[in-house]
Amino acid sequence: MDIKYLWIFLLFISCTMFSQELDYIPYRRGKVWGLCDANRRVMVQPQYYSISFYDHSVGGFHAEQNGKFGIIDKNSIQIMRFISEGMPISISGDTYIVFDGFDLYRYSIKSKMRLDRFVTVSNTVLNDSGWSSSKTYEGKMIRESLDEEDWKMLKPFDNDQYSFNFRINYLEIVSNNRSIGIYIPKLKKIFLDTPNITHVGVQIYNGKFYVVTTDSNGWLFGLMDENSNELYPIKYLSIALIDGSGIIILSEPDPNNQNNRIFKTILPDNRILDGEFYPDSKILKNGYPFQLYFKMVDGQKNYAGEDGTLYFEG
Structure with a gap:
């Protein structure tokens, strides 16, 4: 040769x-x-x-x-x-x-x-107070964040009978400490509560807005789209849309243990994994990029693949 x-x-x-x-x-x-x-x-x-x-x-x-x-x-x-x-x-x-x-x-x-x-050299930079931590800010909206069209939408509620609680990408409309609904400036849309549904939050997922809902009990949650179509009924302890990853993490009460919750993770292709998984690294499988996800068990990462393969047992 x-x-x-x-x-x-x-x-x-x-x-x-x-x-x-x-x-x-x-x-x-x-x-x-x-x-x-x-x-x-x-x-x-x-x-x-x-x-x-x-x-x-x-x-x-x-x-x-x-x-x-x-x-x-x-x-x-x-x-x-x-x-x-x-x-x-x-x-x-x-x-x-x-x-x-x-x-x-x-x-x-x-x-x-x-x-x-082996002698180490510290590279920690202290701030003026002598601590190495830094301040973080939540970034809520303020009244000045709203434009003229927003105030036209909110005009029926802009009086002494109502007040506004400003959040990061929406505001709550409140009367006598009772929720009336929410307003999403990016959508120019008000979601008014009903006797059976209270709107309690907003999540952004793949560039779209989704509204978190609850009922009169206030401890279980559901999800609707921006057109008020129900995507998940009000039966979950938590609903997390992990923006940019294509996954959704749901948790429900454990019928056998009231102090426990059952997690399920929905992958981008709608496969369902038991447990609370998050995106990890990508590797190659048969020559093609292959996404791995992980969940924590006893303080260590346990892995699953985008095709639902579990790399752990027992």
Whole structure:
């Protein structure tokens, strides 16, 4: 074989293997973790307390055993032994950074031997008061946010009998501490309450406005579109439209436990996952981009794919 084509072939093989590692997903079986691919083929048998996605910086996967972190490759062979107490091993220059339970130390990447103590330099910038936190603002509307057309719409309610509570993208119309309805300036539309329906909020999803509703009890919620068409009946404890992700998260009371709630997540193609899932990273599945979602279980992310595949069991 021509040496030029041999090198191209070897480069292709190495890139393929490398990309496969990037597409490995942390996979849970019961209380232990391993790795699988997007088709749920197990690549590393579950045996670790936790495991990460592939980390370019360390050239492997962070794994945890008995409270100590190490680094493994795709065949579960140790790249760096399990010696870091309670935190993953990182890289600084040409050394590993390992926490021994009291302090950080540098280890040689080549020999894996301990070198010296690792000294960190804080980059925290304090504000004038000496605290590192910053102020946040809610960004509610104010009266000056409304234009002439808004006030024409609100004229029947702009008197001493009514008051307005300004929110981020709508305002509440109130009389004698009782809700009358809401007004959405972007739609130039008032949604008046009825004996059976109270309008209590607004969510924006894929560029459209949706109105949250409740009944006289006020503890269960529903959802309608901007034309007052009911999308979800008033039976949910929460309805969250995750704008930009295409997912909707619903929760209902648990009929077997009044202190519990049952979550369901509706994916963009209307598949339903049990639990409260949020968008995570994208990987490749059979050569095509593939969205992953996660839910938290015992403080760790458990993954599902856009096709409904669950990468955990038990």
